[in-house]
Amino acid sequence: MSSIFSNGFYKAVFDACSDAIYVIEPQSSKIVDANTRAWLDLGMSREQLLEHSVVTLQNDVENEEHWEMIAAEIIKADPFTFIGRHCHQDGTFFPVEVYTSVVEFEGRQLFISIARNLDLTTSQREEFRTKDARLTYALNEAADGLWDWNVTTGEVFFSPQLKRMLGYLPHEMTPTLETWADSIHESDKTRVLDSLDSHLNGHADSYKAEYQIRSRSGDYIWVRDRGRVCQRNEAGEAVRVVGMCHDITHSKGLEEQLREQASHDDLTGLLNRRAGYIHFKQQLSYAQRYQQQLTVCLIDLDHFKSVNDNYGHLVGDAVLAHFVGLMRHTLRKSDSLMRWGGEEFLLLLPNTDSESAIKRINKLKDEIKENPVTLEGGELSYTFSAGLAGYPGHSQTFDGLIKCADDALYRAKESGRNLILISEDNRNVE
Numbered sequence: 001m002s003s004i005f006s007n008g009f010y011k012a013v014f015d016a017c018s019d020a021i022y023v024i025e026p027q028s029s030k031i032v033d034a035n036t037r038a039w040l041d042l043g044m045s046r047e048q049l050l051e052h053s054v055v056t057l058q059n060d061v062e063n064e065e066h067w068e069m070i071a072a073e074i075i076k077a078d079p080f081t082f083i084g085r086h087c088h089q090d091g092t093f094f095p096v097e098v099y100t101s102v103v104e105f106e107g108r109q110l111f112i113s114i115a116r117n118l119d120l121t122t123s124q125r126e127e128f129r130t131k132d133a134r135l136t137y138a139l140n141e142a143a144d145g146l147w148d149w150n151v152t153t154g155e156v157f158f159s160p161q162l163k164r165m166l167g168y169l170p171h172e173m174t175p176t177l178e179t180w181a182d183s184i185h186e187s188d189k190t191r192v193l194d195s196l197d198s199h200l201n202g203h204a205d206s207y208k209a210e211y212q213i214r215s216r217s218g219d220y221i222w223v224r225d226r227g228r229v230c231q232r233n234e235a236g237e238a239v240r241v242v243g244m245c246h247d248i249t250h251s252k253g254l255e256e257q258l259r260e261q262a263s264h265d266d267l268t269g270l271l272n273r274r275a276g277y278i279h280f281k282q283q284l285s286y287a288q289r290y291q292q293q294l295t296v297c298l299i300d301l302d303h304f305k306s307v308n309d310n311y312g313h314l315v316g317d318a319v320l321a322h323f324v325g326l327m328r329h330t331l332r333k334s335d336s337l338m339r340w341g342g343e344e345f346l347l348l349l350p351n352t353d354s355e356s357a358i359k360r361i362n363k364l365k366d367e368i369k370e371n372p373v374t375l376e377g378g379e380l381s382y383t384f385s386a387g388l389a390g391y392p393g394h395s396q397t398f399d400g401l402i403k404c405a406d407d408a409l410y411r412a413k414e415s416g417r418n419l420i421l422i423s424e425d426n427r428n429v430e
Contacts, residue, residue: 014035015035015036015037017035017037017114018037019037019114019115019116019117020034020035020037020038020041020096020114020115020116020117021034021035021037021038021112021113021114021115022034022038022054022111022112022113022115023110023111023112024054024100024110024111024112024113025110025111026071026074026075026102026109026110026111027071028053029053029054029055029061029064029067029071030052030053031049031050031052031053031054031057032050032110033050034046034049034050038115041086041088041094041115041117042057042086042087042088042089043088043089043090044089048089054067055067056087057086057087058084058085058086058087059084059085059086059087059093060082060083060084060085060160060164060170061084062164069169070082070169071111073169073171074100074102074111075102077171079099079100079101080099080100080101080171081097081098081099081100081170081171082097082098082100082170082171083095083096083097083098083160083170084096084098084160084170086115086117094117094118094119095117095118095119096115096116096117096118097115097116097118098113098114098115098116099113099114100112100113100114145158145159145161145162145163145164145165145166145223145244145245145246145247146159146161146162146242146243146244146245147159147162147180147227147242147243147244147245148240148241148242149177149227149240149241149242149243150239150240151200151237151238151239151240151241152239154176154177154178155175155176156175156176156177156179156180157175158173158175158179158180162245165221165223165245165247166183166213166214166215166216166221167215167216167217168216172216180213181193183213183214184211184212184213184214185211185212185213185214185220187212188209188211188212189211191209191211192209192211192225195207195208195209196209196227199227199228199229200229200238200241202236205228206226206227206228207225207226207227207228207241207243208224208225208226209224209225210222210223210224210225210248211223211225221247221249222247222248222249222251222252223245223246223247223248223249224245224246224248225243225244225245225246226243226244226245227241227242227243227244228241228242228243229241230242265339267317267320267321267339268320268321268324268339269324270324270337270338270339270345271336271338271339272338272339273338273339273340273341275338276338276339276340276346277398279336279338279348280296280338280346280348280398281398283336283348283350284391284398284401286350287350287351287391288391288396292350292351293351293352293353293390293391293392293393294348294349294350294351294352294390294391294401295348295349295352295353295354295356295357295388295389295390295391296346296347296348296349296388296389296390296391296401296402296404296405297346297347297348297349297357297361297386297387297388297405298340298344298345298346298347298386298387298402298405298406298408298409299344299345299346299347299361299384299385299386299409300343300344300345300384300385300386300409300413301319301320301323301343301344301382301383301384302382302383302384302385302413302417302418303382303417304316304319304342304343304382307319307380307382311375311380315373315375315380318373318375319373319380319382320343322371322373323345323368323382323384324337324345326364326367326368326371327345327347327364329367330360330363330364330367331347331360331364334350334351335347335348335349335350336348336350347361353390354388354389354390354393354422357388357390358388358420358422361386361388361420362420365383365384365420368381368382368383368384369381383417383418384418385409385412385413385417385418385419385420386408386409386412386419386420386421387404387405387406387407387408387409387410387411387412387421387422387423388405388408388420388421388422388423389401389402389404389405389408389422389423390422390423394423404423405423407423407424408421408422408423408424409421411424
């Protein structure tokens, strides 16, 4: 596009302006013209600058979708003020304060943005000489989301990075404590506010909390939030608190993944033996507290070694996954299935007596018989053996129930397999 400002006087004013001026196409954010200060600030030639858009030049505009939201706000709030950072040709950034207005020219809507380079202003350099101004600059420029709370007025400064972390536009987020507190997930709110109060009242050296906070989209992200009182009045009451909020959603996801891997079997997704012990004890404790029955069932796939030997371990894995899939389809939500080791599984049936448990497991046998494993070139059928023991009839302890169920499973396998047997030990094994 040819230069819009071609008339002599206006062109001279345009180029002589000490602030950068950009003419922007609202739909694409493309720079269609700019003055001399604009490309000098960016370390570019005019030709290089006109190849760019707001998305590529403004570090605080993330993508085209983000620009669409900003463009809509510019049209609605004309003129629109934006604090951000421009990308220099050498890869560095510098802070800018941008004022954007909407103009109509020859039937075309355009944005006119005046961008003041804050690094170049005398007032800004003078302001940085004070400690408080350096804090203000840090709040605006640090990578993490930062906040500055005036306890007396209730006003909270939210840094641009904190707003961006939560998906908000620069002018959004009402600067009050309620804006923050109302966004904390309900399951975390009491704990977080108590932690903050503890620090304000002098019971803790600082405020620290990890919690979930609602973003602009309505989704929640995990943050690690830290703060400290930096000013108190003569009565010792907190007057000002500053802090830093860091997005830890990714690390929380990895933490949860590691926790899942530590407690669950990779192949089947079931609780592994170590986690299964803990869950079993919890279920037994629940049955004891509420005086309910609990049936424990040890299940072993019959002749599984021959499956691995004849078809390979990949087919063996497919059989295990097939079995677990059918179990999940057949069992109740309250039932718990765990991989006890190899081809052996532990099944907990709460509030269920042994006879009812046999009916449920026989239903599973029917499912397996009617739905063999599908392989390339054919199908593979398999069976399983099971040993049952019940609380409180066979035992009232964890070890005793496992022993009774294991003894019953051993008898089922010794008696020809493909059987479900109940423990014969009615002596209430301890």
